[in-house]
Amino acid sequence: GGGRFGGRSFGPAPGCRCPVALAGIGDCLYVCHGSASNGPSEWQRDLMERNSSGSVWLLEPGSGDRHRIADGLAFPAGILAEQETLIVSESWRHRLIRLDRARGGLLGVPLGDLPGYPGQISRGGEHDYLLSVFAPRSQLVEFVLREPRYRRRMLKEIEPRYWISPTWRAGLSFYEPLQGGGVKHLGILKPWAPTRSFGMVVRMDRDCLPIESFQSRADGRTHGIVGAVRHGASLYAASRGDGVVVRLDGVFGADVEAT
Numbered sequence: 001g002g003g004r005f006g007g008r009s010f011g012p013a014p015g016c017r018c019p020v021a022l023a024g025i026g027d028c029l030y031v032c033h034g035s036a037s038n039g040p041s042e043w044q045r046d047l048m049e050r051n052s053s054g055s056v057w058l059l060e061p062g063s064g065d066r067h068r069i070a071d072g073l074a075f076p077a078g079i080l081a082e083q084e085t086l087i088v089s090e091s092w093r094h095r096l097i098r099l100d101r102a103r104g105g106l107l108g109v110p111l112g113d114l115p116g117y118p119g120q121i122s123r124g125g126e127h128d129y130l131l132s133v134f135a136p137r138s139q140l141v142e143f144v145l146r147e148p149r150y151r152r153r154m155l156k157e158i159e160p161r162y163w164i165s166p167t168w169r170a171g172l173s174f175y176e177p178l179q180g181g182g183v184k185h186l187g188i189l190k191p192w193a194p195t196r197s198f199g200m201v202v203r204m205d206r207d208c209l210p211i212e213s214f215q216s217r218a219d220g221r222t223h224g225i226v227g228a229v230r231h232g233a234s235l236y237a238a239s240r241g242d243g244v245v246v247r248l249d250g251v252f253g254a255d256v257e258a259t
Contacts, residue, residue: 005061005062008061008064010059010064010066013066015033015036015053015055015068015071016031016033016057017033017035017036017038017039018033018034018035018036018038018039018040018054019031019032019033019040020032020033020034020040020075020076020077021076021077021078021079021089021119021120022079023079023080023081023086024081025081025082025083025101027060027061027062028058028059028060028081029058029059029060029061030056030057030058030059030079030081030086030101031056031057031059031079032054032055032056032073032076032077032078032079032088033054033055033056033057033076034046034054034075034076034077034091035051035053035054035075036051036053036054036055037049037051037053038051043075043077043091044160044163044165044166044167045155045160046075046092047075047091047092047117047145047165047166048144048145048151048154048155048163048165049151049155050092050145051074051075051092052072052073052074052075052092052093053071053072053073054071054072054073054074054075054076054090055068055070055071055072055073055076056068056069056070056071056073056076056079056086056088056099056104057069068104069099069102069103069104070088070099070104070105070106073088073090074090074091074092074093075090075091075092076088076089076090076091077089077091077117077118077119077120077134078118078119078120078121078131078132079121080121080122080123080129081101082101083101084100084101084102085098085099085100085101085107086098086099086100086101086104087110087121087129087208089118089119089120089121089131090118091117091118091119091134092117093112094112094113094114094115094116094117094118094137095109095111095112095113095114095118096109096110096111096112096114096118096121096131096208097109097110098110098208110207110208110209111204111208111209111210114133114137115133115136115137116133116134116135116136116137116198116200117133117134117135117136117137117166118131118132118133118134119131119132119133119134119225119226119227120132120226120227120228122227122228122229122230123230124203124204124230124235124252125230125252127205127206128203128204128205128206128211129203129204129205129206129208130201130202130203130204130228130229130230130235131201131202131203131204131228132200132201132225132226132227132228132237133200133201133202133225134166134168134224134225134226134240135166135167135168135196135197135198135224136166136195136196136197136198136200137166138166138195138196140164140177141164141165141166141196144164144165161173161176162175162176162177163177164177165196166196166197167196167197167224167241168197168223168224168240168241169197169223169224169240169241169242170195170196170197170223171195171197176196177196195217195218197223197224197241198215198216198217198218198220198223199215199216199220199222199223199224199225199237199239199241200213200214200215200216200225201213201214201225201228201235201237203235203251214235214237214248214251216239221242221244222237222239222241222242222244222246223239223241223242224239224240224241224242225237225238225239225240226238226239226240230251230252232252233249233250233251233252233253234247234248234249234250234251234252235247235248235251235252236248
């Protein structure tokens, strides 16, 4: 069973310890490994170590061959295969890059300087894409990333859930690091408060330029978006931070209504 390639498998290989994204086209599979030194669950450590050891691999089930076509990437967390190119989310550099599908060479940076860390990419239709942004950038985290001595001590001495780093879901403990504007007043957290987590899906055109975005802000309940897909006129988004799947009706039609 399983079709023409049923039962085929690829075993472990050096540098292949962090599979975080997969795309297929024709008889080819493309796999993003976010890091050569950390597993998928250690993405915060990989960011705090300022690594750029990620890679993209081409798997050919027909022949069983496996080739690394790109490396030195800063946590590639999303990939979309087109006829001649690959669109890849390079999370720690806050950008989307376009690679040659055969050789993996960098062809351009269609979208850069994003306000968060980009992840999975999917098709929103014939002429547009959906990009999941799984955590926000912040001034506090950007400051810590420029302080190597502090980061080394933090990674060594502090529990990971209390690191000054992005996260799937912030605000679960009063031990967590806090920026001044994130302090609650009268028991209320302002929607625009600086935060270590949020939810965001960006709808882009075929050139990877944003058309619109959908957000769960600091006080929202749909943080850590790790995937978004289209079904009919609706958009479905998976929230890792809050453990829910939400539906936005009418995204590809008229009105937008969250469910």
